[in-house]
Amino acid sequence: xxxxxxxxxxxxxxxxxxxxxxxxxxxxxxxxxxxxxxxxxxxxxxxxxxxxxxxxxxxxxxxxxxxxxxxxxxxxxxxxxxxxxxxxxxxxxxxxxxxxxxxxxxxxxxxxxxxxxxxxxxxxxxxxxxxxxxxxxxxxxxxxxxxxxxxxxxxxxxxxxxxxxxxxxxxxxxxxxxxxxxxxxxxxxxxxxxxxxxxxxxxxxxxxxxxxxxxxxxxxxxxxxxxxxxxxxxxxxxxxxxxxxxxxxxxxxxxxxxxxxxxxxxxxxxxxxxxxxxxxxxxxxxxxxxxxxxxxxxxxxxxxxxxxxxxxxxxxxxxxxxxxxxxxxxxxxxxxxxxxxxxxxxxxxxxxxxxxxxxxxxxxxxxxxxxxxxxxxxxxxxxxxxxxxxxxxxxxxxxxxxxxxxxxxxxxxxxxxxxxxxxxxxxxxxxxxxx
Ligand SMILES: [Zn+2]
Numbered sequence: 001x002x003x004x005x006x007x008x009x010x011x012x013x014x015x016x017x018x019x020x021x022x023x024x025x026x027x028x029x030x031x032x033x034x035x036x037x038x039x040x041x042x043x044x045x046x047x048x049x050x051x052x053x054x055x056x057x058x059x060x061x062x063x064x065x066x067x068x069x070x071x072x073x074x075x076x077x078x079x080x081x082x083x084x085x086x087x088x089x090x091x092x093x094x095x096x097x098x099x100x101x102x103x104x105x106x107x108x109x110x111x112x113x114x115x116x117x118x119x120x121x122x123x124x125x126x127x128x129x130x131x132x133x134x135x136x137x138x139x140x141x142x143x144x145x146x147x148x149x150x151x152x153x154x155x156x157x158x159x160x161x162x163x164x165x166x167x168x169x170x171x172x173x174x175x176x177x178x179x180x181x182x183x184x185x186x187x188x189x190x191x192x193x194x195x196x197x198x199x200x201x202x203x204x205x206x207x208x209x210x211x212x213x214x215x216x217x218x219x220x221x222x223x224x225x226x227x228x229x230x231x232x233x234x235x236x237x238x239x240x241x242x243x244x245x246x247x248x249x250x251x252x253x254x255x256x257x258x259x260x261x262x263x264x265x266x267x268x269x270x271x272x273x274x275x276x277x278x279x280x281x282x283x284x285x286x287x288x289x290x291x292x293x294x295x296x297x298x299x300x301x302x303x304x305x306x307x308x309x310x311x312x313x314x315x316x317x318x319x320x321x322x323x324x325x326x327x328x329x330x331x332x333x334x335x336x337x338x339x340x341x342x343x344x345x346x347x348x349x350x351x352x353x354x355x356x357x358x359x360x361x362x363x364x365x366x367x368x369x370x371x372x373x374x375x376x377x378x379x380x381x382x383x384x385x386x387x388x389x390x391x392x393x394x395x396x397x398x399x400x401x402x403x404x405x406x407x408x409x410x411x412x413x414x415x416x417x418x419x420x421x422x423x424x425x426x427x428x429x430x431x432x433x434x435x
Contacts, residue, residue, distance in 0.1 A: 004129025149193030196424035202235035279306035333405035378415035
């Protein structure tokens with residue numbers, strides 16, 4: 001872990017994109033040669049292609065990975081046994097068991113669509129080293145209390161605990177009142193959690209129920225909505241940092257300026273452009289640090305926006321303006337000029353709503369059909385919601401005009417969501433797309 005920490009923090013510095021890409025190219029080729037020896041799936045999938053052509057290898061996605069799980073991983077672990085162990089851990093809330101030393105994790109997701117991840121002990125400590133190097137303010141020798149809010153704990157996370165670094169898992173399934181008491185006594189120096197929970201804690205801090213002074217606040221696991229970011233940042237008086245991590249890997253982290261940079265010292269991201277004008281793309285990941293469960297040319301179903309201006313921190317790692325959500329949450333409205341449906345990025349919907357009126361405190365936008373959108377609102381003014389609704393309708397109409405599509409009919413409902421077990425998606429499409 002220490003080696004990885006020191007390498008990440010001090011040794012590896014890249015002066016240009018060319019230098020970084022040349023280094024990555026060698027690492028990836030070497031990695032692929034090793035993986036091909038041990039993963040029957042990849043051997044067949046890439047066929048006779050040479051490792052130096054890896055940038056053009058056929059892609060895989062979550063469905064393919066889960067379908068070929070048994071022959072894709074290099075540890076000979078079967079999907080059925082991994083699922084069984086992971087489900088048992090979720091029920092008992094004891095997340096320590098492993099299979100032959102391999103940590104098993106389960107991603108959140110709709111049932112039937114949950115991803116499994118496998119991490120060996122060596123990978124686990126390397127991950128911890130990278131994580132600490134990229135996230136820890138100050139040095140490894142400083143004393144730290146890390147409070148980590150998650151749906152499930154993992155050996156992965158507890159491996160950051162050592163010496164002066166204390167780690168505490170806060171189970172999102174426990175009552176929130178308990179969390180407040182425990183946080184007040186634990187006094188975290190680093191607070192990590194999904195933005196829905198951070199937002200709730202921020203409000204408790206403002207109500208003086210919670211009284212903590214973290215040096216760093218880190219958002220994980222959900223899209224960080226600008227509306228929530230503002231509240232969290234104000235309550236804790238600092239920049240809200242982000243970690244972009246999923247079953248597929250530790251993909252990005254914010255620099256001291258709060259800009260997300262892809263961890264290009266462990267993964268290569270190729271861009272599948274969704275909209276060149278706005279710089280929106282889906283990432284294709286090749287992770288050259290994951291061995292037990294190799295992730296090669298993996299198409300992730302997320303929408304990212306590339307940052308157009310260089311980050312003042314000077315890092316050559318790809319800078320991301322925002323992580324927007326999943327491709328499944330693209331809205332589709334009827335076109336005015338054809339019988340096609342027009343895709344609308346979640347971020348366009350998000351901005352149309354939150355810029356419509358300053359009184360909006362929280363919202364959910366759910367698309368039920370191409371003609372029907374539901375918007376749940378929590379507003380500062382409780383009584384006079386008419387004008388706020390009118391402003392939102394006008395804002396959405398303007399967006400639809402601009403995109404050449406028919407405005408949907410909007411049903412307003414009141415906001416009743418509580419932070420906890422389910423993942424917050426402020427913009428969500430609930431009908432399947434007919435292909
Ligand atoms: Zn930066």
